[in-house]
Amino acid sequence: MQANKPVPLIFELSSPERRGYRYPELDVPETPLEDLIPKEHLRREAPKLPEVSEIEVVRHYTGLSRLNHGVDVGFYPLGSCTMKYNPKVNEDCARLPGFSLIHPYQPEETVQGAMKLMYKLQNYLTEIAGLTSTTLQPAAGAHGELTGLMLMRAYHRDRGEDEQRKEMLIPDSAHGTNPASAMMVNYKVREVPSDARGGVDVEALRKMVGPQTAGIMLTNPNTLGLFDENICEVAKIVHDAGGLLYYDGANGNAIMGYVRPGDMGFDIVHFNLHKTFSTPHGGGGPGSGPIAVSKRLQEYLPGPIVAKNDDEFFWQYPAKSIGRVRSFYGNFGVLVRAYAYIRSHGAQGLMDVSETAVLHANYLMRKLQDDFDLPYDRHCMHEFVLSGKRQKANGVRTLDMAKRLLDYGMHSPTVYFPLIVDEALMVEPTETETLATLDAFVAAMKQIAKEAAEEPETLQQAPYLTPVRRLDDALAARKLVLRWTPSS
């Protein structure tokens, strides 16, 4: 393996008078700049722009695009993030002029096609959730959580119970956004322990619920990648106590068409369209976290929602709507991709996605179970969690192994999450990878486990082949250097 060559930066390649583009000769009278722009706004000296040829610009940006690992470059088994390959045809659909060039202030009659797409997407998501109504407004999973909990409060308020129902129950395996969202709507968070099989400890839950319970937030499969076998019992306990169930649908890639959150007893579901339905996750771009709800919550949904009247689509606010949670109608481009993804797969295709995602995860888990600790040895869903406890005893941290994987051209699994597993490595292969890629990952992980046992210092210094070596991750995230600054 050879280290990546440094990227040619156009700023350093600059040479006076070199040009990538020349303007045609001026064929109109020249107007002095001072006549166009007030003098006080004119620059006093020319900007220090690089003077480069077109090919140097192309190489600069192509080089930059290769500095980061991305799913278009290599395997990306980042647990809980569903970093699957997103078909490019869905990007093309989102860019069709009829979708990309419309404006949210346009009159309804001129955007009937876009409204039809949203209407149908609302219905598809409602059906996948097994519930009765959907809003497309929230802009992310966490935003969906916040919106869902606002609906819960509106529901309890209407029943005169908001003052009394102040507690939100959240399992210790939950994603950090769950307690954060609950705190944002002023709920007191109570942590529900997991049982030995990784599910909700039902007996502990029974003791925790009461007239103070507003609800529970769960993801199923949970962040250990395990399906909670007692989910119906959990739903009954919470409902009997007068609480509601919130389903964090970030792990939706595992269950599509096989089980519906509504049938498990959930009242509110958020979808991460930017995981399950064809928008890249974690790219810093827009996301979308629509929520579907059961009948008793639909009148509180944020508006506007697309409704249909004979052949006409129109905007509607539910009777007791909590109001808007976002400007306009959500991140429309993400909605188009999701619609295209659902339509191109069809119902059977979505089931195949989940089946393959689960198969891939189980394949990897069984191939790696002898090389790492497996805290929950049972069939997993679309992801599974290993522990680097054994390697830690030899001075190798999970972070070291994660960095080493980059030398194999692969992104690391999620590390140190969920918090209840020591030295956690959370692997989510997704359905879009080939058997050859899965086997290459197995080989790399086995080699890393061998290195951890025989030459720990190799791992402690990794990576070796990336454009930059090991960074202080915290500092790098807090002190981003996004601009090139000339030295003189």
Ligand SMILES: Cc1ncc(COP(=O)(O)O)c(C=O)c1O
């Ligand atoms: C289990 C789980 N819940 C919620 C979220 C929050 O979603 P978002 O990042 O879209 O806010 C994530 C994000 O990765 C997640 O993995």
